[in-house]
Amino acid sequence: MSIASFSADNFERNGVAVFPGAVTSEQLDAFREAVDDLVTDFDPDGVRTVFSTDDQSHARSDYFLTSGDKTRYFLEDGATDSDGVIVGDKRRALNKIGHAMHDLDPKIGEFCRSSGFAGAAAAVGMVSPLLLQSMVIFKNPEVGGEVSTHTDHTFLWTEPQSVIGFWVAADDATQENGCLWALPGGHSIPVKERFQRTASNEATEMIVLDETPYPTDGWVPLEVEAGTLIALHGSLPHRSAPNRSSKPRLAFTLHCIEADADYPESNWLQRPDLPLMGF
Numbered sequence: 001m002s003i004a005s006f007s008a009d010n011f012e013r014n015g016v017a018v019f020p021g022a023v024t025s026e027q028l029d030a031f032r033e034a035v036d037d038l039v040t041d042f043d044p045d046g047v048r049t050v051f052s053t054d055d056q057s058h059a060r061s062d063y064f065l066t067s068g069d070k071t072r073y074f075l076e077d078g079a080t081d082s083d084g085v086i087v088g089d090k091r092r093a094l095n096k097i098g099h100a101m102h103d104l105d106p107k108i109g110e111f112c113r114s115s116g117f118a119g120a121a122a123a124v125g126m127v128s129p130l131l132l133q134s135m136v137i138f139k140n141p142e143v144g145g146e147v148s149t150h151t152d153h154t155f156l157w158t159e160p161q162s163v164i165g166f167w168v169a170a171d172d173a174t175q176e177n178g179c180l181w182a183l184p185g186g187h188s189i190p191v192k193e194r195f196q197r198t199a200s201n202e203a204t205e206m207i208v209l210d211e212t213p214y215p216t217d218g219w220v221p222l223e224v225e226a227g228t229l230i231a232l233h234g235s236l237p238h239r240s241a242p243n244r245s246s247k248p249r250l251a252f253t254l255h256c257i258e259a260d261a262d263y264p265e266s267n268w269l270q271r272p273d274l275p276l277m278g279f
């Protein structure tokens with residue numbers, strides 16, 4: 001199946017739509033500058049205990065669970081020594097930054113509110129999108145980790161299901177440097193897991209709804225040029241392989257939900273002091 005066929009017109013059937021050139025090279029340059037600033041602002045010493053491997057699971061869990069309305073930095077596995085000190089360059093150690101830069105960082109906010117994102121949301125049928133989650137995904141050369149098969153509805157549950165992911169390649173993404181893979185049509189399979197806060201509200205748990213695995217056939221590599229936006233239905237299984245190449249694969253993803261959908265308090269991502277906004 002050629003990815004050129006994944007358009008907004010058949011999003012309902014495939015659960016994925018590809019928008020080449022949705023983001024201009026000027027907008028990508030501005031995005032890169034914003035990322036450089038975020039990396040400069042990152043003070044690993046300030047959160048060393050979070051990264052330490054020494055019985056810091058509570059600190060790590062808290063750092064993640066309170067990141068829904070903040071700008072937080074997450075590292076690749078094995079990027080620190082046992083005291084939480086980053087081994088080598090801090091940018092190379094980063095796996096991602098999340099999860100509210102679209103509202104906290106003016107440059108990222110402007111990037112998200114460019115016509116490419118809003119146009120794609122309208123094209124795939126969103127009626128009143130709210131910007132819920134943003135992530136800068138580094139997938140750095142040689143060390144960028146795998147993202148295992150998942151659906152976004154699993155993590156950003158609404159009733160009814162409404163989340164759509166808008167993923168933008170800041171570098172050409174190929175199988176070599178860890179492009180996205182998706183299972184077209186797989187959004188018609190009911191999601192198999194739900195990730196939520198535990199009753200204590202201090203940890204998270206994955207509730208398994210269906211133990212059968214997704215089909216292994218029919219997966220498609222979404223190899224795209226920089227500036228391409230990919231819309232992913234919330235129930236669409238997708239994943240990406242590690243980047244073992246010498247090439248960068250920087251990306252940005254924005255997850256939106258419908259304003260009239262119910263957003264449960266048990267979802268991991270909460271924004272107690274930051275109301276959701278639209279484009």
Ligand SMILES: O=C(O)CCC(=O)C(=O)O
Nearest residue numbers: 137147165167240251253
């Ligand atoms: O960029 C990646 O490799 C994975 C992104 C992803 O799974 C997502 O945005 O939901």
